[in-house]
């Protein structure tokens with residue numbers, strides 16, 4: 276069942292500031308097998324977020340081809356892309372992107388609403404995701420009333436509640452302490468174990484070691500693409516067990 | 529399903545940002561309320577003039593005193609009638625506060641003290657009973673002739689003739705009922721007037737002078753001649769140009785036509801300005817919140833909202849806010865015009881001003897709510913999120 280989930284072929288992306296062209300991606304080739312867990316690393320400004328946006332169908336490439344599940348994305352119209360974002364992709368933003376006027380629960384419900392899920396099911400599914408992320412006590416808080424880590428977890432809950440085929444996370448652990456970060460990684464590994472495809476952007480090699488493969492991006496080009504060596508591979512459950520127990524992660528209980 | 533969803537989203541969004549919602553509505557409220565109030569003042573003035581005009585018969589000349597020295601007496605009236613051949617009828621008019629009471633029911637109407645000839649002079653006809661006799665006038669009879677609306681609304685089926693009513697604490701006997709003169713059921717006007725002898729009216733309350741004379745000329749030609757003669761006589765009498773104002777019905781119609789035009793233009797301009805001001809208020813709030821809303825749209829699109837779903841929400845939001853604001857504006861405007869009427873300025877809320885201002889505010893609200901949203905919805909989610 277090793278079908279190709281993500282097939283990126285010499286994708287370019289140019290930004291324009293006035294007339295000045297800023298090439299953010301300069302011919303990226305990349306394939307991700309269905310069910311794989313991949314890390315993308317690279318210095319700041321190397322184009323990681325740009326690539327993730329394209330993978331998540333939030334933006335269109337300037338050139339090249341991107342096939343998701345064998346279907347060429349650039350041939351899709353806006354409504355079809357919206358459907359892909361809604362059904363197939365769970366995107367976790369570097370900056371959370373929660374709606375400030377909605378509560379945590381309502382934020383998580385949002386993609387399910389657009390999917391047309393009926394009230395009771397929708398609520399249950401959103402609730403389930405929030406509980407899974409240890410936010411049982413924060414259901415009716417607005418983003419402003421939550422810490423950065425809690426907001427990040429709401430954002431993750433929103434992405435995974437919709438049970439997407441592919442989870443795309445842009446620096447998901449950047450705002451979290453090591454224990455909570457590790458718990459998030461455990462969740463990703465669990466999703467991965469269930470057969471989901473997971474792509475994580477990170478600066479932290481330790482986060483990358485939770486994945487099967489690491490891709491290095493530099494200046495808009497993939498400069499390295501190698502599997503994580505078995506001796507480096509980290510299982511979040513084990514790391515968690517080794518961590519000294521603190522009061523920090525108690526919300527999870 | 530999509531509609532219900534959009535309504536829910538819109539509702540959440542309105543409640544989620546109460547200040548923004550309130551400010552948006554405020555623009556609509558101000559626009560609608562000010563238009564309705566202003567137009568109602570103008571319309572009130574216009575109606576009052578119109579009714580006054582209707583209450584005068586044809587070939588009527590009105591003379592009113594503009595100063596205390598110009599006092600009209602019955603002797604003066606008799607002298608005028610002798611000297612000017614074109615006069616058919618002449619009578620003094622005394623305005624009285626018109627509230628009357630019958631069997632403990634108070635009724636609002638206008639009241640006039642008039643002479644014996646008031647029926648032919650004003651082109652009025654009796655539906656029942658009689659008019660005033662010479663003895664009524666000379667003997668300061670406490671008799672009253674009532675307009676058709678008074679008869680219908682106050683006496684409700686009871687024949688008013690012979691009934692006793694109270695006016696300013698004095699008891700009057702109704703002796704006559706008039707036929708309706710205006711077909712429409714106006715709140716004010718000639719059909720809602722009661723008449724008593726002017727001599728009696730002079731005894732009522734503080735207004736104890738005759739400040740108005742009504743004259744009916746024998747014909748259209750005599751009417752203008754009579755007006756000229758009157759002016760000359762009064763000038764000789766008082767040695768002043770403006771002690772007395774003589775106005776024939778033709779003068780009046782012409783003046784009113786001019787005034788109506790000016791008033792229409794002025795009100796149109798004021799109403800237009802206040803609508804534009806309200807409209808700018810609405811747009812301002814809508815546009816100020818664009819960057820915030822652009823981000824919101826980006827987020828919604830990122831989690832899978834289609835453009836139609838986003839626009840549906842914004843459209844419904846704008847419709848809810850603008851129409852709620854519009855309704856509140858109508859209430860405020862009508863309330864304000866009511867209050868103004870209490871201060872003695874006649875007002876009349878017109879259906880046209882309500883409809884036009886509401887529609888305009890709704891349109892501005894919807895356009896300025898949906899247009900930025902439509903622009904933002906066309907962006908890629910990433911561009912909208914930046």
Ligand SMILES: Nc1ncnc2c1ncn2[C@@H]1O[C@H](COP(=O)(O)OP(=O)(O)OP(=O)(O)O)[C@@H](O)[C@H]1O
Pocket residue numbers: 290291292297298299317318319320321322323324325326914
């Ligand atoms: N909207 C934009 N307009 C112009 N240039 C942009 C825009 N977005 C990104 N860039 C440029 O594209 C390049 C890649 O940006 P990107 O956000 O993908 O980097 P990144 O690898 O995610 O960096 P970081 O690790 O800091 O998040 C950068 O040089 C950035 O300045």
Ligand SMILES: [Mg+2]
Pocket residue numbers: 323324325369445
């Ligand atoms: Mg980035």
